[in-house]
Amino acid sequence: MNTDSDYLWDKTGEPDREIQQLEEILGTLRYQPRPLEIPAAVRVGRERSFFRGFGPRLPIAATIAMLLVGLGLWLGLQRLQRRQHIQPSEVVQTPNKPALDRSQSQTGVNSPEENHSSDLAVAPEPIHKTNDTPRRHRVNQATLARNSNRLRNEAARNTQLAANARQGAAAKDQLLLALRMASAKLIFAQKKTQSTNPRDLIHNQHKIG
C-alpha cells in the first residue's frame, strides 16, 4: 500500500490497487437517490377516532362544563347554609302551627283532608317563606343582633337615668328636711336668746367670726 499518495485524502495521485478493489466491492452499497417505495400491504397512519373530529373544542367545552358544575354546587351550598341560618328565627315567628297539630291529634279523628292539612302544617314552611321572601326583605341577623344590643343599652341607660333622678330627688328632699330642721332649731335658739338677751348673737355671728 502506498501511504505517500493523497488519493485517500482528495483522490489525487496514484490510487492503490487494494483500495480500488475495496471501492469496487463497497461501491454497490453506496446511496442511490430514489423515492421511497411503500409496499401495498403496509397501511400507513392511525384510524380516525370519534373525538378526534372535534379538535380542541371538546376539552374547552369540558372545562367550561366542569366550571359550571362547580359554580352550581358552590351556589347550592351557599343557599343551604343561608337557609339554615334563617330557619330558627322564622320558626319562632310561627308558633301557632304546633298548637294546631296538637289540637288535631287530641280530637282523634283525622280525615284525609285534615291529614293533608296537618302534613302541610308539619311541612317546613319557613323554607318556602324564605324562598318567597324577596332578598331585600330578608332579616340580617348581624344587624338584628346589633339593634337588640343597642336597644338593651338604651334601656339600661334609661334605667340608670331614672335611678339617678330618683336618687337626686331623694337627696333634695333629705337636704330640704335637714335644712328645715336646722333652721327651726336655730330660730328657736335665736328667739330664746333675744327674749333673754337683747344682743342678737346669731345675727352678729359674722362679726364674732
Place this chain on the structure above:
Amino acid sequence: MKSLSKTSLKLASLVAVVVFAATSASAQNPRIQTSQLDVLAAKASQTVDVNIDEGLMQIARNFLSNKDADEVKVKELVNGLKGIYVKSFEFETENQFSDADLESIRSQLRNSAWNRIVNVSSKKEGSVEVYVMHSGSQISGLALLAVDPKEVTVVNIIGPVDLEKLSELEGQFGIPELRIEHSKTKRKN
C-alpha cells in the same frame, strides 16, 4: 456617735411635727360623730337620720331649681357646703334619755376648735347649744344640740354656712313652720 445622735434628734423632731399636724388636723375636723346616739332609736317614737355627704350634696344641688326663688336661696346657702348630718329622736314620754347619753356629743364639742355662740337652757323647755368652728375668718362648721324633755336633735353642717340665711329658710318650700316658739307660748299660757 455625735452624728448619730444628731440624726436621731432630727428624726424625733420630724415625728413630733407629723404627730402634731395630724392631731391638730383631726381637732379641726368639723364632723362630729353621732353614732353613739343610735341606742336612743329603740326608745324613740320617731327618728330622723339625715346624712348628706359631699357627693350627695352635689346631686341634691343639681336637682334644685334655678327658677324657683326659694330653691335658689337654698342653692346659694348650700353652695360650698361639704355635708349636712341631722339626727333627731322624738319620744312619747319624758325621761327616756339622760345627760350621759349626750355626753359623747358634748365631749366632742368641748374641743377648743369649737366656739359655743348660743347656749339656752331651761328645765321646762330644754336647751339649745349652737357651736361654730372657724377656719380663718370663715365658718367651717356648725354643730347644734337641741335637747327637749321629749326630743333630742343634733345638727352638724360641714362647710362655710351662713347662719342668717339658714335661719330665713323655715316656712319655705311649701313646708309649714314648725312653730316651736308658738307651741311653747301656748304651753306657757
